[in-house]
Amino acid sequence: MIRPDISARRIGAEGQPIAIVDGFHPDPDALRAAALAAAFAPGRHHYPGIRAPLPGDYFAQVRAGLVPVLRNVFGHGSGVELLDASFSIVTTPPEALAVEQRLPHVDAVQPGRIALVHYLSPGDGTAFFRHRATGFETIDAGRSAAYLAALNAELRADPPAAAYPFGDTRLFERIAQVDAGYNRAVIYRSALLHSGAIAQDAALASDPATGRLTVTAFLSAS
Template sequence: MARTVSEPAITVHRVGREAQPVVVIDGFSAEPDALRAAAIAASFGPAAQHYPGIRAALPPAYVPTHLAVLAGVLGPVLGRGGAVDLIDASFSIVTTPPAALDIRQRLPHCDAFGADRIALVHYLAPHHADGTAFFRHRSTGFETIDDERAPIFFGQLEAELRHGGVPPARYVTGDTPLFERTLEIEARYNRALVYPSYLLHSGAIAPDALLSGDPADGRLTVTAFLSVG
């Protein structure tokens, strides 16, 4: 008897004052257990680009398999039409203890400045609820950082850090003197989060989180970056 696969459930949040869309897709993959098995068999290594953990290659079919679901949100919800190009995608696990975080990893960040860029996080750890939080920079009011805003934001942030000191050695999960949290999405098994890459955000990693590098136990996700249009 064939197994019944439920349709993904899509919820759209409009974040903060800028009302940018953040899309939650529950039941994103038809075969999440197979993805976990692939991750457990994969070879992980140190991540680049300031990601606080390790990464491994995805099965080649991952992105093509999920394009139909993504197409249902990229145009109608996110307002991004046109061809979808994959920039980067991998299995990812946060492993860096709070005490070892560099300054950039203690602050909200954006992944790209272009309006055509989209980020995807697919949560694949059944027992981890640490999701993703989104933020507003208090002094500028910015919730997104594009090419025009980038020099203003980074100049102001540098001045704030120079005069106010570096942030504590921990992952940013809530309000801080410099940033206000606008939304937090809890991780659930086989939940995906899709959002514009220029939104200020951070992994919402609890202080007591298990930061194992074992994909069977750690905060296993897929992270992907797309260009649309």
């Protein structure tokens, strides 16, 4: 078996770690075939697209690339709880985005929360951001109230244009980007401000054979 290729780096002024794992799944073609046969439905929690269930053995298959990342990059032990995971395809056109979908976001503010994006198609990757007004690159429970107060004041004064967060904007500075690659995963703390790096002219097909097919997952690690 070919072992996953794991690299890590720190990003931004806060020096938060992210991990990039190439060769994340031992049989990505079979995983894509499962996605092509899956039943997709509208995503929850403001996800701008559609989602479908994963094969039941997905996490057993990617354990060789995931466990060393949680231990060596993020300093967690063997305790990992899967909170949510699915095949995901971004399908919402920019002009139909809600205001919150036009902004970088965090997935959770609690300690120990980890996010994972596993790319199963070429195309757009994942970008990370700094909020210009506060300087925050991560939003934890201690920062959440101040961040939301500053952001909401900005949004009341000048709502963002109808576009995915791709590069620098008036409110946010892009501090890093991970390009998509077939069978590549990016793993990061859920408190990092981030977004799918979806270009304004991206073709947002709903067909898993041609769309921006990923696995998205959220973990609680200890």
